[in-house]
Amino acid sequence: MLLNHERLRSAMSAHQLDAIVATAPENVLYTSGFWSLPQWIRRGPQAFVVWTSGEADGQPVVIAGTSTLDLVADQHVAARIRRYxxxxxxxAPSVELxxxxxxxxVLHALADDGDAIKALVLEIRQAGLEKGRIxxxxxxLLPGDTERLRSDLPGVTWVMAASVLRNIRAVKTPLEIDRLRTVAAITERSVAAALAIATEGVTEIELSRAxxxxxxxxxxxxxxxxxxxxxxxxxxxVQPSERRLRQGDIIRFDVGGHYCNYRADIARIASLGSPSREIQAKYDALNRGVQRGIELIRPGIAARDVFQAVVETVRREGIAQYQRSHVGHGIGLDGYDAPLLSATSTDVLEEGMIVCIETPYYELGRVGLQVEDMLVVRADGAEMLSNNGTSMTVLG
Amino acid sequence: MLLNHERLRSAMSAHQLDAIVATAPENVLYTSGFWSLPQWIRRGPQAFVVWTSGEADGQPVVIAGTSTLDLVADQHVAARIRRYxxxxxxxAPSVELxxxxxxxxVLHALADDGDAIKALVLEIRQAGLEKGRIxxxxxxLLPGDTERLRSDLPGVTWVMAASVLRNIRAVKTPLEIDRLRTVAAITERSVAAALAIATEGVTEIELSRAxxxxxxxxxxxxxxxxxxxxxxxxxxxVQPSERRLRQGDIIRFDVGGHYCNYRADIARIASLGSPSREIQAKYDALNRGVQRGIELIRPGIAARDVFQAVVETVRREGIAQYQRSHVGHGIGLDGYDAPLLSATSTDVLEEGMIVCIETPYYELGRVGLQVEDMLVVRADGAEMLSNNGTSMTVLG
Incomplete structure (x- = not known):
C-alpha cells in the first residue's frame, strides 16, 4: 500500500477531523491507489477520496468519473465507489466477462451522482457528517467548488488540508521506498546513457534524447x-538546445523521471577534459557539503540544522560566498515533498522520509555545478538511493 | 508567434476588458511564449501574463519567479518582466557575459515584487486599472488568491476568463499548426514502431515501450x-499490462505525446490475424462515421451538426445502438481545446481550428475499436494532419 495508514489516522486525530478529502492527483493516488488518467494530464477532471475517522472496513470512498471506471476496476482499487x-x-449480455x-x-450499474461535488456532498450526508469537521x-478543487460545498453543507466546519496530506506523505511506506529506489537507479543509468555519447560536438538535445x-x-x-x-x-x-559540447565544458544534469508515478531528482557533473583547479575545488566544496549533510541525517535532527551545517561546510571548503535558499527537499509522488532543508524550516527528520540533498551553485555566464542525491532516513542514518561518489566524471 | 493576437484583441473588446491575465501554464505559454518549468511539473509555482487593451508596444507583462529568469532570458520572451x-x-564582475x-x-537586477499576486497587484495599479474591468x-490561481485580489484591488471588476482564453486558443496560428503537424506525424511513426514488434506473445508494456x-x-x-x-x-x-498478444486479438491505440508542448491524440486499430467479419463490419462503420465528419468539416458548420451526422452514419453503417457523448474535440497546448463536437455544443467551426475527430466504441469484456485523426479546418474543408486510411492494420 502506498498510504501510511497509521500516519493518516494520527493526523486526523491530531487535527480532530471527522473526515479528510483528497482532491489533488497525488493525494487521490496516495490515499486510495486510484490513478485517474484525466486528472494527471490536464486540469479540470476530478477524482476525490474520502476517509472518515469512523470507517469500519479499512477502506475509503473513491469518487470517480464514469469514464474512468475501467481504471478503478483494472487497478483493483480497494474502496467503496461513487461515480458521476x-x-x-x-x-452484449451473451459475453462472458x-x-x-x-x-x-458492477461499477457502471451504480447510480450517477451527477458531478464530483454532488457526489462528495451526498457522501458526507450519508456518513452523517453534515455537522462534522472535515x-x-x-x-x-476548481473555482467555485468551495462556494458550492459551503452552500450545500452549511453545518460543516472545513479545514484546509493540503498541508496535512503533504505531511502524511512525508514518511514513506516500504512500497513507496521501493519505487523511489527504482526510479533513482533508472535516473542514474539514464545519466550514464547520456554520458556514453558525450564527445566533442554532441548537442545538448542529443544528450537529452539519450x-x-x-x-x-x-x-x-x-x-x-x-x-x-x-x-x-x-x-x-536549462532546457536542452543546439549548443555543442566543446573541450573544457562542464556538463550539468539536474534530472529525473517518474516510475509508477514516483519521482527522481538527482544532479551530476561531468567535464570534457580535466576541469581547472578552481572548478575542481568548487566542486569538491559542494560535494563535501552534501557529504556533511548525509553524515548528519538521522531521525530527530532539525532540517534547519542540516541546512546550516551543509552551507557552512561549502563555505569553509572553498566557496566563501555560497548562498542557498535550501539544500534539499523530500520527494515522492510530488517532486517537492516535505521535509524542506532550509534556514527557516520547522521540519524535523523522521525515519522513512526521503530526502534529495543538494548543493547547486550557479555562476552566471560561466558554470553551474551541483551535487544532488536521494536518500532514505533510517534509524541509524542515511541509506543512499543514488550515489554521486566523491568526484565529477571526467570525459575524453 | 503562438498567440493569435487579432483574436485576443477582438475577445478583449467583445468582453469589454481593460486587461486580461493568464495564469494557467498553457495560457501563460500561449500569450507570451514563456514556458516556466516549475508550473508545468507541479501545482503551486506561478507565472502570470498581463495584456492590457492600451499596450502601446505590442508586448505583454510577464510575472516570473526569480528562480525562472534564466528561462525568460533563454527563450527570448518579448515582454516587460516583473520578478518575485x-x-x-x-x-563574478570579471566574467564576460x-x-x-x-x-x-538585467532581469535579476529588477526589484523583487515579493510574490506573484503582489506583483500582479502592483502591475494593475501601475497600469492605472484600479477601477478597471479585468x-x-x-x-x-491558488486557494486564497481571489480573496487577496479582491481585497487589494477593491475597485476592480473581475471577469472569469479561462473560457475566454480557451476560445482565443481555438483558432491556431501557423506556428501552432506546424507543431501540431509535427507531433501528429511523430505519433503515427510511434504507432508504426510499436506495430513493428507486434507479434504473438509480446506484452502491452513492450509495445508501449516501443x-x-x-x-x-x-x-x-x-x-x-x-x-x-x-x-x-x-x-x-487502458494502461499497458503484462497481457500477451494472442492470435485474433484486436490492438487499440489511443495515444499521443507532445512536441514543443503541442499535443497529439490519435487512435489506431490493428488485428493479429484477420478480424472476424463482424469486427470488420463494426470497424468499417466507425471509420465511415469519421470519413463523413471529415467531408462535412468547413468553416461555419455547427459542431453539433457534425456530431449528428457522424453518429447517424455509424448507426446506419453497422452499429445500430451506437452512443457517444462527443465525436471530437480541439487540441493544442491542452489535450481538449475547443471546439467540442457534441450533441449540445454551441461551437461553430472556424478556419484554423484543429479537430481530433473520433468514433470510439467499447464493447465490455470483448473489444474496443476506435478511429481518431487530427485535421485543420481550412477554407475549403479539412486538411488532414494524420491519416488512418480506410482499413485497420492486419498483422501476421
Missing part, C-alpha cells in the same frame, strides 16, 4: 531534464 | 499511451 457523469459503453470487465460492469485538500531514451526503455516517464553545457550549465532550469 | 522571490546566483546570461543579469484566468521510445527519439514527450489487447482494448483508458 455519463459514459456510454456497450455490453473477465474479472476486470465484471468489476467494471479536512479538504484545497489544491484539487537520457530520456534510457528512461523510457526502463518503463519510466521523462519529467525533469535540465542538461546544459559550459556557460549554459549556469542556467538553473 | 529570492534566488541566489553568483556573478554571453547574450542569454547578459539578459538574465479578465482573470481562474484556473491557475511506442514511447520512438516518441522520445523524435524529441517529443510521452503523454497519452492507452494500448490494449483483446478484451483489454475495451477498457477506455
Amino acid at each position: 457523469g455519463a459514459f456510454p459503453i456497450d455490453h 473477465d474479472p476486470v470487465s465484471a468489476r467494471q460492469a 479536512g479538504i485538500d484545497e489544491m484539487g 537520457f530520456h531514451g534510457q528512461t523510457v526503455r526502463e518503463d519510466a516517464v521523462p519529467v525533469l531534464g535540465c542538461i546544459g553545457f559550459g556557460e549554459r550549465s549556469a542556467l538553473m532550469n | 522571490g529570492a534566488f541566489p546566483i553568483d556573478h 554571453d547574450p542569454v546570461s547578459a539578459r538574465q543579469a 479578465g482573470i484566468d481562474e484556473m491557475g 511506442f514511447h521510445g520512438q516518441t522520445v527519439r523524435e524529441d517529443a514527450v510521452p503523454v497519452l499511451g492507452c494500448i490494449g489487447f483483446g478484451e483489454r482494448s475495451a477498457l477506455m483508458n
Whole structure:
C-alpha cells in the first residue's frame, strides 16, 4: 500500500477531523491507489477520496468519473465507489466477462451522482457528517467548488488540508521506498546513457534524447531534464538546445523521471577534459557539503540544522560566498515533498522520509555545478538511493 | 508567434476588458511564449501574463519567479518582466557575459515584487486599472488568491476568463499548426514502431515501450499511451499490462505525446490475424462515421451538426445502438481545446481550428475499436494532419 495508514489516522486525530478529502492527483493516488488518467494530464477532471475517522472496513470512498471506471476496476482499487457523469459503453449480455470487465460492469450499474461535488456532498450526508469537521485538500478543487460545498453543507466546519496530506506523505511506506529506489537507479543509468555519447560536438538535445531514451526503455516517464553545457550549465532550469559540447565544458544534469508515478531528482557533473583547479575545488566544496549533510541525517535532527551545517561546510571548503535558499527537499509522488532543508524550516527528520540533498551553485555566464542525491532516513542514518561518489566524471 | 493576437484583441473588446491575465501554464505559454518549468511539473509555482487593451508596444507583462529568469532570458520572451522571490546566483564582475546570461543579469537586477499576486497587484495599479474591468484566468490561481485580489484591488471588476482564453486558443496560428503537424506525424511513426514488434506473445508494456521510445527519439514527450489487447482494448483508458498478444486479438491505440508542448491524440486499430467479419463490419462503420465528419468539416458548420451526422452514419453503417457523448474535440497546448463536437455544443467551426475527430466504441469484456485523426479546418474543408486510411492494420 502506498498510504501510511497509521500516519493518516494520527493526523486526523491530531487535527480532530471527522473526515479528510483528497482532491489533488497525488493525494487521490496516495490515499486510495486510484490513478485517474484525466486528472494527471490536464486540469479540470476530478477524482476525490474520502476517509472518515469512523470507517469500519479499512477502506475509503473513491469518487470517480464514469469514464474512468475501467481504471478503478483494472487497478483493483480497494474502496467503496461513487461515480458521476455519463459514459456510454456497450455490453452484449451473451459475453462472458473477465474479472476486470465484471468489476467494471458492477461499477457502471451504480447510480450517477451527477458531478464530483454532488457526489462528495451526498457522501458526507450519508456518513452523517453534515455537522462534522472535515479536512479538504484545497489544491484539487476548481473555482467555485468551495462556494458550492459551503452552500450545500452549511453545518460543516472545513479545514484546509493540503498541508496535512503533504505531511502524511512525508514518511514513506516500504512500497513507496521501493519505487523511489527504482526510479533513482533508472535516473542514474539514464545519466550514464547520456554520458556514453558525450564527445566533442554532441548537442545538448542529443544528450537529452539519450537520457530520456534510457528512461523510457526502463518503463519510466521523462519529467525533469535540465542538461546544459559550459556557460549554459549556469542556467538553473536549462532546457536542452543546439549548443555543442566543446573541450573544457562542464556538463550539468539536474534530472529525473517518474516510475509508477514516483519521482527522481538527482544532479551530476561531468567535464570534457580535466576541469581547472578552481572548478575542481568548487566542486569538491559542494560535494563535501552534501557529504556533511548525509553524515548528519538521522531521525530527530532539525532540517534547519542540516541546512546550516551543509552551507557552512561549502563555505569553509572553498566557496566563501555560497548562498542557498535550501539544500534539499523530500520527494515522492510530488517532486517537492516535505521535509524542506532550509534556514527557516520547522521540519524535523523522521525515519522513512526521503530526502534529495543538494548543493547547486550557479555562476552566471560561466558554470553551474551541483551535487544532488536521494536518500532514505533510517534509524541509524542515511541509506543512499543514488550515489554521486566523491568526484565529477571526467570525459575524453 | 503562438498567440493569435487579432483574436485576443477582438475577445478583449467583445468582453469589454481593460486587461486580461493568464495564469494557467498553457495560457501563460500561449500569450507570451514563456514556458516556466516549475508550473508545468507541479501545482503551486506561478507565472502570470498581463495584456492590457492600451499596450502601446505590442508586448505583454510577464510575472516570473526569480528562480525562472534564466528561462525568460533563454527563450527570448518579448515582454516587460516583473520578478518575485529570492534566488541566489553568483556573478563574478570579471566574467564576460554571453547574450542569454547578459539578459538574465538585467532581469535579476529588477526589484523583487515579493510574490506573484503582489506583483500582479502592483502591475494593475501601475497600469492605472484600479477601477478597471479585468479578465482573470481562474484556473491557475491558488486557494486564497481571489480573496487577496479582491481585497487589494477593491475597485476592480473581475471577469472569469479561462473560457475566454480557451476560445482565443481555438483558432491556431501557423506556428501552432506546424507543431501540431509535427507531433501528429511523430505519433503515427510511434504507432508504426510499436506495430513493428507486434507479434504473438509480446506484452502491452513492450509495445508501449516501443511506442514511447520512438516518441522520445523524435524529441517529443510521452503523454497519452492507452494500448490494449483483446478484451483489454475495451477498457477506455487502458494502461499497458503484462497481457500477451494472442492470435485474433484486436490492438487499440489511443495515444499521443507532445512536441514543443503541442499535443497529439490519435487512435489506431490493428488485428493479429484477420478480424472476424463482424469486427470488420463494426470497424468499417466507425471509420465511415469519421470519413463523413471529415467531408462535412468547413468553416461555419455547427459542431453539433457534425456530431449528428457522424453518429447517424455509424448507426446506419453497422452499429445500430451506437452512443457517444462527443465525436471530437480541439487540441493544442491542452489535450481538449475547443471546439467540442457534441450533441449540445454551441461551437461553430472556424478556419484554423484543429479537430481530433473520433468514433470510439467499447464493447465490455470483448473489444474496443476506435478511429481518431487530427485535421485543420481550412477554407475549403479539412486538411488532414494524420491519416488512418480506410482499413485497420492486419498483422501476421
